[in-house]
Amino acid sequence: xxxxxxxSPDVESTIRPGSYYGNGIPYLPIxxxxxxxxxxxxxxxxxxxxQIRLLREWLEVQxxxxxxxxxTRSELMQPTIELAKASNTLNKLTFVLxxxxxxxxxxxxEIIPALKAxxxxxxxxxxxxxxxxxxxxxxxxxxMRNLYGFAIAPHLVFYLKIDEKTLIRRVLQSRGMxxxxxxxxxxxxxxxxxSFRAYQRSLLREYTSMADEFxxxxxxxxxxxxxxxxELRRQIGAFLAESETSxxxxxxx
Amino acid sequence: MEGIDGSGKTTQLALLAKWxxxxxxxxxxxxxxxxxxxxxxxxxxxxxxxxxxxTFSLxxxxxxxxxxxxNIVPPLxxxxxVLADRYAYTAFARDAARGVDRRWVRELYSFAVKPDLAVYxxxxxxxxxxxxxxRRVKLKFYEAGLDMGWSSNAVESFRIFQxxxxxxxxxxxxxxxxxxxxxxxxITEQQRTFRKLVxxxxxxxxxxxxxxxxxx
Numbered sequence: 001x002x003x004x005x006x007x008s009p010d011v012e013s014t015i016r017p018g019s020y021y022g023n024g025i026p027y028l029p030i031x032x033x034x035x036x037x038x039x040x041x042x043x044x045x046x047x048x049x050x051q052i053r054l055l056r057e058w059l060e061v062q063x064x065x066x067x068x069x070x071x072t073r074s075e076l077m078q079p080t081i082e083l084a085k086a087s088n089t090l091n092k093l094t095f096v097l098x099x100x101x102x103x104x105x106x107x108x109x110e111i112i113p114a115l116k117a118x119x120x121x122x123x124x125x126x127x128x129x130x131x132x133x134x135x136x137x138x139x140x141x142x143x144m145r146n147l148y149g150f151a152i153a154p155h156l157v158f159y160l161k162i163d164e165k166t167l168i169r170r171v172l173q174s175r176g177m178x179x180x181x182x183x184x185x186x187x188x189x190x191x192x193x194x195s196f197r198a199y200q201r202s203l204l205r206e207y208t209s210m211a212d213e214f215x216x217x218x219x220x221x222x223x224x225x226x227x228x229x230x231e232l233r234r235q236i237g238a239f240l241a242e243s244e245t246s247x248x249x250x251x252x253x
Numbered sequence: 254m255e256g257i258d259g260s261g262k263t264t265q266l267a268l269l270a271k272w273x274x275x276x277x278x279x280x281x282x283x284x285x286x287x288x289x290x291x292x293x294x295x296x297x298x299x300x301x302x303x304x305x306x307x308t309f310s311l312x313x314x315x316x317x318x319x320x321x322x323x324n325i326v327p328p329l330x331x332x333x334x335v336l337a338d339r340y341a342y343t344a345f346a347r348d349a350a351r352g353v354d355r356r357w358v359r360e361l362y363s364f365a366v367k368p369d370l371a372v373y374x375x376x377x378x379x380x381x382x383x384x385x386x387x388r389r390v391k392l393k394f395y396e397a398g399l400d401m402g403w404s405s406n407a408v409e410s411f412r413i414f415q416x417x418x419x420x421x422x423x424x425x426x427x428x429x430x431x432x433x434x435x436x437x438x439x440i441t442e443q444q445r446t447f448r449k450l451v452x453x454x455x456x457x458x459x460x461x462x463x464x465x466x467x468x469x
Binding site: 023024025026027075076077083084090091093094097098100104105108109143146147149150 | 311314360
């Protein structure tokens, strides 16, 4: 069967942080918005939410306005995504599209208004999670990148990296394996542990393959919470100082 | 089958389905935005009028992907005829009219199966509005494009929005080679043209007398 349209690969080499990856949303121009997006990426069990909570505290003490946004948290889509996951009727495309709808809702309703108002948006996971999960499931890479052409390139992306063994132990310790996080929809085998392991391994591989393409700042997530937090603060602090200096130069002439 | 609201395409589709079934062709009808998967989200979004052109577009694509998997591809594999009341072209036309990037929507739907025949029932705004008004159809918020804020009057907003949708369809006719049926003529006339178009793809022989009999 022929597909309806043939997509031409879009090679976007240098995307400016704070601008759309692709053609974007034509009715929402975002150029010159003062806010920043900082994304914390990584698999389950790397401590993203702890790091975000600490960062928020630190930023607010310094006087920065902060909002948080997280995967599948949109008002519009959360119930549908949960229902769909529970009923196991999703296929890889509907899975991907429900996530994209959730992201679009949060982008237009939370992220863009916050950028306009000068907030720092701390994003618990970003589009790379969607790309990794889709990549593992064999969804066409070019199609995925076109789909998220309406996403805004974050100013900073931190990837909390972990090895397979540590990841598995942490997930088992915290909340155990669930159907989707074990990739059981991919029918890799009946043994849930083996399926989980194979799935998490491919997921890690997907994240690694995106590191260069999307300019991830890679942090070793096996270190102590405070050590990672210090590193995050150092890099974010440097970035904010630099952008304030350049903003000041622009205004003064 | 494509066309704006009030173009009569659903009537035409029902008559075509009757004819095909009578001729021994197993038919399956699938309607735009009908999958159970996105029903809850669409309902929530519509009730609160909180859908944006982007989420509107993506929800419809999700619906389409779901129907493609469950309602379109299996019957095609089984050698059946799938009659789609609206197809991806509806998204191309409506989403672009709402200001979504044209190329993005086309790429979004690149997973869709290319139809063997795409028929566009072309009708001027006045005719479609008159038909809808005659049926006392209450214009809905999104169908009337009221989300765009072009006019607070439903009928006026509908005219503006559908006008933009028509312009988009005109682009699509050329871009995707849609077969155009003049949807202003009588139902029988249109159905005759429609059946002729379909026969070219199915080799169904039929005289006009037989058609008149069925339509009577």
